[in-house]
Amino acid sequence: KPLYIWTMNPFSSKYSSSNAFISFEEIIKYLKTKIPNFNIDLMYAIPNQTVLDVEETIKEVLTLDAKHLSIYSLILEEKTCFYKQVQDGILSLIDEDTELLMVKKIEEILGDKYPRYEVSNYAEEKYQSKHNLLYWSNLEYLGVGLGAASYIDHTRFNNEKDLSHYINDIANLILPIRNVERLLPLDEKKYHVILGFRKLHGIDLIDYQNRYHTNIYDDFPELWNFLRDGYFIEKDELEDFYCNFCMQEADNGMNQVLVVSPMLEEYIRNTYSSYKICSSTCKEIKDVDELN
Numbered sequence: 001k002p003l004y005i006w007t008m009n010p011f012s013s014k015y016s017s018s019n020a021f022i023s024f025e026e027i028i029k030y031l032k033t034k035i036p037n038f039n040i041d042l043m044y045a046i047p048n049q050t051v052l053d054v055e056e057t058i059k060e061v062l063t064l065d066a067k068h069l070s071i072y073s074l075i076l077e078e079k080t081c082f083y084k085q086v087q088d089g090i091l092s093l094i095d096e097d098t099e100l101l102m103v104k105k106i107e108e109i110l111g112d113k114y115p116r117y118e119v120s121n122y123a124e125e126k127y128q129s130k131h132n133l134l135y136w137s138n139l140e141y142l143g144v145g146l147g148a149a150s151y152i153d154h155t156r157f158n159n160e161k162d163l164s165h166y167i168n169d170i171a172n173l174i175l176p177i178r179n180v181e182r183l184l185p186l187d188e189k190k191y192h193v194i195l196g197f198r199k200l201h202g203i204d205l206i207d208y209q210n211r212y213h214t215n216i217y218d219d220f221p222e223l224w225n226f227l228r229d230g231y232f233i234e235k236d237e238l239e240d241f242y243c244n245f246c247m248q249e250a251d252n253g254m255n256q257v258l259v260v261s262p263m264l265e266e267y268i269r270n271t272y273s274s275y276k277i278c279s280s281t282c283k284e285i286k287d288v289d290e291l292n
Helices: 017-034 051-062 081-087 096-110 130-136 163-171 185-196 205-212 221-229 235-239 241-249 262-271
Strands: 039-044 068-073 116-118 121-123 149-152 155-159 177-182 256-259 276-279
Touching: 039 051, 039 096, 051 096, 068 096, 096 241, 116 130, 130 185, 185 205, 235 241, 235 262, 241 262, 262 276
Parallel strands: 039 068, 256 276
Antiparallel strands: 068 121, 116 121, 149 155, 155 177
């Protein structure tokens, strides 16, 4: 059976994916009578997982009629069992080609019902997570509880992650705040750019200028220099996994790309035909119909 409830121990014989799905399905069925708007978190690129596993899982999840899906690829964190088992050679990570096939299969099955609006998040129309969009738009928020993160008054901080220390601070009327980072104006702008790139629609340049009273290209001239001066890309870099992943996800006929490398232009035209291309490369034009 395809669905993996990874909050349970996936390597324990106590839980089979079949039993996990039955109990999970029953829980969802009950919750839908109380909370019709809910999210399901999924993970792919897990050791031993196949593209078929992912396909069957997504199809079964669709029968649950969630309004929002968060679908993440596995990221190894140090000091975890997965990390140690991979380091010891007990488990092997999924290769990048297989991971990309999994992503394509997810996109294919979700189709127009769950359009992607962020790197790892999909939602039905009008059900995008307001909290997520607030976070990725670099707006303020307050996190409450153990380990929760906050961003208030130009300051980022998180609460104590150790439960005993957290309880002790509260008992002694001490705010359990840790890792306080007071941001300079340029730091806030960097967060805005980095987080904004996670959204499908990217960064709103007018919003950026209204918020910081400056132009993004003045703050980050390397962005403009990149577009103006070009980038001498090497042939082997055309196979970059992350770049191809991003191009694939936006290959929907509604986006355009500025290219400054003849080799890159040829690659995009051949591989991602739905893009509108703004080309600044030099070429001989023999027929007006060749112009894009």
